[in-house]
Amino acid sequence: EFVLTQSPGTLSLSPGDRATLSCRASQSVPAGYLAWYHHKPGQAPRLLIYGASSRATGIPDRFSGSGSGTDFTLTISRLEPEDFAVYYCQQYGSPPYTFGQGTKLEIK
Amino acid sequence: QLQLQESGPGLVKPSETLSLTCTVSGDSISSSSYYWGWIRQPPGRGLEWIGSIYSGGSTNHNPSLKSRVTISVDTSKNQFSLKLSSVTAADTAVYYCARPVMEWLAGGFDNWGQGTLVTVSS
Numbered sequence: 001e002f003v004l005t006q007s008p009g010t011l012s013l014s015p016g017d018r019a020t021l022s023c024r025a026s027q028s029v030p031a032g033y034l035a036w037y038h039h040k041p042g043q044a045p046r047l048l049i050y051g052a053s054s055r056a057t058g059i060p061d062r063f064s065g066s067g068s069g070t071d072f073t074l075t076i077s078r079l080e081p082e083d084f085a086v087y088y089c090q091q092y093g094s095p096p097y098t099f100g101q102g103t104k105l106e107i108k
Numbered sequence: 109q110l111q112l113q114e115s116g117p118g119l120v121k122p123s124e125t126l127s128l129t130c131t132v133s134g135d136s137i138s139s140s141s142y143y144w145g146w147i148r149q150p151p152g153r154g155l156e157w158i159g160s161i162y163s164g165g166s167t168n169h170n171p172s173l174k175s176r177v178t179i180s181v182d183t184s185k186n187q188f189s190l191k192l193s194s195v196t197a198a199d200t201a202v203y204y205c206a207r208p209v210m211e212w213l214a215g216g217f218d219n220w221g222q223g224t225l226v227t228v229s230s
């Protein structure tokens with residue numbers, strides 16, 4: 001079974017900073033089927049990236065995804081106030097379609 | 109515009125069965141090739157994929173939930189449902205239904221219901 005490990009657990013940055021979030025899989029993710037989500041309390045998660053690097057509809061280009069195999073990265077080039085939230089990765093290449101434990105991006 | 113809406117009891121007693129339905133509008137479950145999913149988030153914890161169902165009825169579910177999960181689809185009502193049996197307090201969570209961004213894949217959910225809190229308590 002896949003285990004996705006996200007790091008860091010918490011990231012403290014300021015608006016305008018660059019954020020780099022990591023998602024490491026216990027085994028290679030088939031076909032790069034890796035997604036990233038942004039999640040705020042009381043709201044449904046929002047898909048940012050799918051297929052490791054494709055931006056979902058309406059997602060600003062300050063969000064980018066990269067990686068393959070077992071190592072994936074979400075980069076936010078310039079943080080906006082609304083970006084501070086919890087971020088999850090999910091692999092959907094092989095069931096069970098596990099989520100990582102999340103990275104909390106907080107305002108420094 | 110695609111919309112998903114969860115419905116069902118907000119309170120379930122321990123050892124009973126949790127039953128939720130997701131009503132889809134703006135898309136036809138029967139005429140599309142999506143894997144419709146259920147995801148949950150216990151209080152203070154992360155997201156957990158519960159399972160997914162294709163319009164034809166084939167399913168996948170998280171083995172961590174063992175054989176407690178049943179996911180079904182009713183194409184005549186454009187709904188799909190989740191049943192989770194023998195619930196305990198650990199099943200208390202916000203439950204979401206969702207649809208992936210691409211057909212034939214069971215992840216990368218870009219359309220979500222608003223979520224419904226289910227509490228397991230006597």
